[in-house]
Amino acid sequence: MLAHFTLADAGRRLEDLETPVPVIDIDVVERNLRRWQQRCDEAGLANRPHIKTHKLVPLAKAQIELGAKGITVQKLGEAEVMADAGITDMLLTFNVVGGHKLGRLADLARRTAIKLVADNEAVLEGLSQAAAQAGRGIEVLVECDTGAARNGVQSPAAAIALAQAIDRMPGLAFGGLMTLPKNGARQQMAEFLGEAQAGLAASGLDVPTVSTGGSPDMWKDDGLAQVSEYRAGTYIYMDRMQVAAGSATPDDCALTVLSTVVSVPTGDRAMIDAGSKSLTSDLVGLEGYGEVRALSGARVYNMSEEHGFLDISRLNHKPRVGDLVRITPNHVCPVTNLFDKVVLVRGSEVLGAVRVDARGTVQ
Amino acid sequence: MLAHFTLADAGRRLEDLETPVPVIDIDVVERNLRRWQQRCDEAGLANRPHIKTHKLVPLAKAQIELGAKGITVQKLGEAEVMADAGITDMLLTFNVVGGHKLGRLADLARRTAIKLVADNEAVLEGLSQAAAQAGRGIEVLVECDTGAARNGVQSPAAAIALAQAIDRMPGLAFGGLMTLPKNGARQQMAEFLGEAQAGLAASGLDVPTVSTGGSPDMWKDDGLAQVSEYRAGTYIYMDRMQVAAGSATPDDCALTVLSTVVSVPTGDRAMIDAGSKSLTSDLVGLEGYGEVRALSGARVYNMSEEHGFLDISRLNHKPRVGDLVRITPNHVCPVTNLFDKVVLVRGSEVLGAVRVDARGTVQ
Numbered sequence: 001m002l003a004h005f006t007l008a009d010a011g012r013r014l015e016d017l018e019t020p021v022p023v024i025d026i027d028v029v030e031r032n033l034r035r036w037q038q039r040c041d042e043a044g045l046a047n048r049p050h051i052k053t054h055k056l057v058p059l060a061k062a063q064i065e066l067g068a069k070g071i072t073v074q075k076l077g078e079a080e081v082m083a084d085a086g087i088t089d090m091l092l093t094f095n096v097v098g099g100h101k102l103g104r105l106a107d108l109a110r111r112t113a114i115k116l117v118a119d120n121e122a123v124l125e126g127l128s129q130a131a132a133q134a135g136r137g138i139e140v141l142v143e144c145d146t147g148a149a150r151n152g153v154q155s156p157a158a159a160i161a162l163a164q165a166i167d168r169m170p171g172l173a174f175g176g177l178m179t180l181p182k183n184g185a186r187q188q189m190a191e192f193l194g195e196a197q198a199g200l201a202a203s204g205l206d207v208p209t210v211s212t213g214g215s216p217d218m219w220k221d222d223g224l225a226q227v228s229e230y231r232a233g234t235y236i237y238m239d240r241m242q243v244a245a246g247s248a249t250p251d252d253c254a255l256t257v258l259s260t261v262v263s264v265p266t267g268d269r270a271m272i273d274a275g276s277k278s279l280t281s282d283l284v285g286l287e288g289y290g291e292v293r294a295l296s297g298a299r300v301y302n303m304s305e306e307h308g309f310l311d312i313s314r315l316n317h318k319p320r321v322g323d324l325v326r327i328t329p330n331h332v333c334p335v336t337n338l339f340d341k342v343v344l345v346r347g348s349e350v351l352g353a354v355r356v357d358a359r360g361t362v363q
Numbered sequence: 364m365l366a367h368f369t370l371a372d373a374g375r376r377l378e379d380l381e382t383p384v385p386v387i388d389i390d391v392v393e394r395n396l397r398r399w400q401q402r403c404d405e406a407g408l409a410n411r412p413h414i415k416t417h418k419l420v421p422l423a424k425a426q427i428e429l430g431a432k433g434i435t436v437q438k439l440g441e442a443e444v445m446a447d448a449g450i451t452d453m454l455l456t457f458n459v460v461g462g463h464k465l466g467r468l469a470d471l472a473r474r475t476a477i478k479l480v481a482d483n484e485a486v487l488e489g490l491s492q493a494a495a496q497a498g499r500g501i502e503v504l505v506e507c508d509t510g511a512a513r514n515g516v517q518s519p520a521a522a523i524a525l526a527q528a529i530d531r532m533p534g535l536a537f538g539g540l541m542t543l544p545k546n547g548a549r550q551q552m553a554e555f556l557g558e559a560q561a562g563l564a565a566s567g568l569d570v571p572t573v574s575t576g577g578s579p580d581m582w583k584d585d586g587l588a589q590v591s592e593y594r595a596g597t598y599i600y601m602d603r604m605q606v607a608a609g610s611a612t613p614d615d616c617a618l619t620v621l622s623t624v625v626s627v628p629t630g631d632r633a634m635i636d637a638g639s640k641s642l643t644s645d646l647v648g649l650e651g652y653g654e655v656r657a658l659s660g661a662r663v664y665n666m667s668e669e670h671g672f673l674d675i676s677r678l679n680h681k682p683r684v685g686d687l688v689r690i691t692p693n694h695v696c697p698v699t700n701l702f703d704k705v706v707l708v709r710g711s712e713v714l715g716a717v718r719v720d721a722r723g724t725v726q
Binding site: 015016018019020021052074075094095097098099100101119120122123145149150151152153154260261262263264265266269271273276277280281282283304305306307309320321322333334337338339340359360362363 | 378379381382383384415437438457458460461462463464482483485486508512513514515516517623624625626627628629632634636639640643644645646667668669670672683684685696697700701702703722723725726
């Protein structure tokens with residue numbers, strides 16, 4: 001897996017790194033990727049990992065090499081970075097709206113097999129223009145709101161109607177159904193999708209792909225009978241949220257934010273140099289903003305932008321100024337987006353730094 | 364003020380911008396800066412604005428041109444960018460710990476008049492080494508915890524002891540007292556600082572600077588009698604949090620995140636392309652993650668990374684796919700840190716894009 005990477009600053013020790021910085025255990029990454037690919041293979045699911053979590057070309061290539069059918073991206077900027085690296089099978093799971101974006105989409109469609117989603121007719125006109133500009137057809141999946149109350153058509157009937165509208169639109173081909181289900185509500189999803197599939201079959205439209213996603217429910221089998229493709233992002237690194245959801249163990253968490261203790265003002269509090277500009281303020285229903293496993297799960301109970309407040313009240317051996325701590329974040333996906341580079345490690349052995357290729361790319 | 368900027372993509376309209384992107388009304392910025400400088404002048408306070416909020420060299424220069432004594436930075440990376448632009452009077456309000464950082468500090472001390480803070484003796488050894496390496500003295504202020512329960516010595520006696528330790532340390536000079544008080548607790552701050560100042564006077568140590576900060580209480584006079592310097596960051600842009608605190612009006616909010624409506628799945632919900640990777644998930648005690656003033660204050664009630672969920676239930680005229688909305692964020696400081704560029708505007712006239720000079724710089 002390391003063959004894909006160009007590593008900078010090799011040969012350093014953890015103590016030599018400038019904190020805060022995300023450190024990623026490449027062995028844990030590889031184990032997470034292999035395990036999930038095996039599960040997809042056994043379940044007959046095409047694996048289409050979401051690269052929003054890592055935003056790294058070498059890891060996208062590793063995912064494909066291990067068996068992923070292609071990748072999922074959430075914005076044009078991510079797609080452009082991956083296309084520049086030679087990845088062509090991409091699904092962009094966000095309505096593309098607006099003149100400049102449609103020009104960029106046309107450029108991508110010319111050089112890749114990028115597929116899109118849509119959940120309303122207003123979006124289709126632009127996609128059709130982009131296809132015309134690219135001089136080739138674009139596949140468009142219908143995004144269905146099967147319970148998550150985010151984007152998506154609101155009923156199977158609306159899904160069928162939109163699929164037919166796609167089919168009629170010059171340059172566009174109906175590519176199937178796509179949804180991000182509500183956590184724990186796969187049966188609801190299956191009923192929605194089943195009804196839409198039956199209606200589409202009756203109307204003579206093929207459904208090439210039925211794509212679902214979400215890491216919290218990734219190991220559950222219910223409701224997947226008619227699904228052909230799975231999109232998961234977090235599974236590559238895992239995080240506190242996935243551990244809380246039961247889809248990962250603490251050992252599966254590959255990314256921690258390496259931070260330095262800069263002050264121990266009281267016996268209850270250590271201050272670290274990772275705050276909301278390093279960990280994000282995502283709470284996702286958890287207590288605290290992250291935890292240090294090596295310190296009995298001591299929590300980051302408060303944050304400023306560059307300060308983390310570590311609860312050390314229950315520790316017998318209190319950390320000291322200069323100590324390094326590794327924080328498991330609540331939600332790992334937005335963390336690497338905050339950093340221009342991350343560091344690969346094996347345990348506490350530093351392998352080297354890599355640039356976050358698609359960090360902060362424009363939508 | 365615009366003279367400081369090199370603008371890219373001039374001549375565009377709001378409709379031509381790729382969303383999401385922060386747009387900053389430069390007239391509102393100028394009014395905010397002038398008003399605060401006038402207040403500092405009238406109150407006899409040295410103005411040392413915190414550049415963590417904007418991270419833009421041109422705005423730091425404008426602040427100094429309008430009367431600021433120097434700037435505040437929160438990390439070495441910010442200091443390095445500002446030093447490269449020729450700004451020399453800087454206060455870095457964070458303990459600097461760790462070998463590589465001390466080398467960078469020595470380099471900064473060689474070419475600027477950077478001042479530091481410390482709240483514990485363990486930090487002093489490194490600062491002294493950096494001063495020796497730089498070949499010049501470094502001023503160090505004692506950070507006091509006057510109620511905010513973040514960094515800082517815990518008592519006036521501890522402040523005096525640390526000041527004396529600084530005074531004894533080769534290459535270091537005691538620069539005064541620094542605190543970020545708890546919001547609404549300036550009297551508590553004044554008592555702490557007054558006791559420390561009295562003790563320092565009795566021990567024969569001058570207190571060149573007494574530095575406090577914080578935007579929510581910036582207009583309040585209580586507790587400021589012995590303060591000589593004020594550090595505020597948010598006042599340049601203002602945000603929902605400052606409006607809620609009574610330190611700004613909605614008209615004072617200079618930065619909004621321009622976003623596009625990409626879906627209107629129901630009459631209650633419009634989906635926009637600004638989520639937690641654009642607005643951050645900072646709640647700071649407010650309801651929602653931001654609001655659209657032009658839509659009767661419609662709130663962003665939920666977010667994914669690239670999705671914002673806009674509550675349109677109370678609107679008579681519902682937004683449509685393709686509409687632009689301008690979102691006032693809860694907490695503006697971490698927002699520009701998410702973007703490589705921001706766009707300057709006057710009302711709805713686009714002036715041009717500028718690079719966020721110190722975005723994501725290493726700590």
